[in-house]
Amino acid sequence: MITPAGSVDRIAAALLANGLVLRGGFNFTPSDAPPTGSSGAPAAAVLLVGQAGAAPWPHFLRWWEQQPQAIANPLDTWSREVIGAVAQDFGARAISPSDKPYLPFQQWAMRAEGLKPSPLGILMHPRYGLWHAYRGALLFEDEIPVQVAEAAPHLCDSCAEKACLKSCPVDAYSVQGFAYQSCLAHVGGANGEPCRSGGCLDRNACPYGTGYRYPPEVQAFHMASFARATS
Incomplete structure (x- = not known):
């Protein structure tokens, strides 16, 4: 079981070998109704695993x-394999955001890193902007030494332009939420090439974290995955 503080560092190093990074974590409280760990007993702690930019x-x-x-x-299969191997080495249970029944990954991420959602629903990171993701998590049946996250500066609060709500030709994102059917129809239509090859125009319009922006081929991969998953 993972009790020494150095084990967290070794987990981080094992993940970094595949371009993944630890994205914070916390110890569950009794009121959290935590999922089960590797033995079937309730988990005591979680470490989130993800990426910053396109490193993986x-x-x-x-x-x-x-x-x-x-x-x-x-990508889900690869993530499961990599995170699963690390989990096996450190006595943890690996879980994925796409596992059913779905677990509250976004709420966990907000708690672990002190982040808030952007107008696009993606959590805004003070360094990475919108160019990051969560690929899985490690559940432990012992508490782990993690620092409680303080609220991160929410860059959207000081962004007056809100370019992320003005760049989509079909206004897929608005204060009412995400109109995924309009987005999907546009991406698959005659005028959807900029989105298909270069990614979401609204996401790319965000001025923050541009040094971590995914290259066009990575954005095209994710856009194709989105189109398949929702068609």
Whole structure:
């Protein structure tokens, strides 16, 4: 079980070998109704695993090129394999945001890193902007030494332009939420090429974290995955 503080550092190093990073964590309280750990007992703690920018992409591509056949959700499969191997080495249970029944990953992330959602629903990070993601989590049945996250500066509060709500040609994002059917129809239509090849125009319009922006090929991959998942 993971009790020494140095184990967290070793977990971080193991994940970093594949471009993934620890995204904070916390110890559950009795009121959290935590999910089960590796033995089936309630988990005592969680460490979130994710990415900053597109650091995992070359690791994922090397793995993908070696697969013998088409995989329906290759990035999810790769993430499960990598995080699962780390979980096995450290006595944890690996979970994924796409596992059913769904677990409250966004609420956990807000608690672990002190973040708030942007107008696009993606959590706004003070360094990475909108260019980050959560790929999974590690559940432990012992408490772990983690620092309680303080509220991070929410950059959206000081952003007067809100360019992220003005760039989509079909106004898919608004204060009413995300009109995914309008987005999907546009992406698949005759005028959807900029989005298909370069990613969401609203997301790209955000002025924060641009140094971590995903390259066009990574954005195109995610846009194609979105189109398949919602069609």
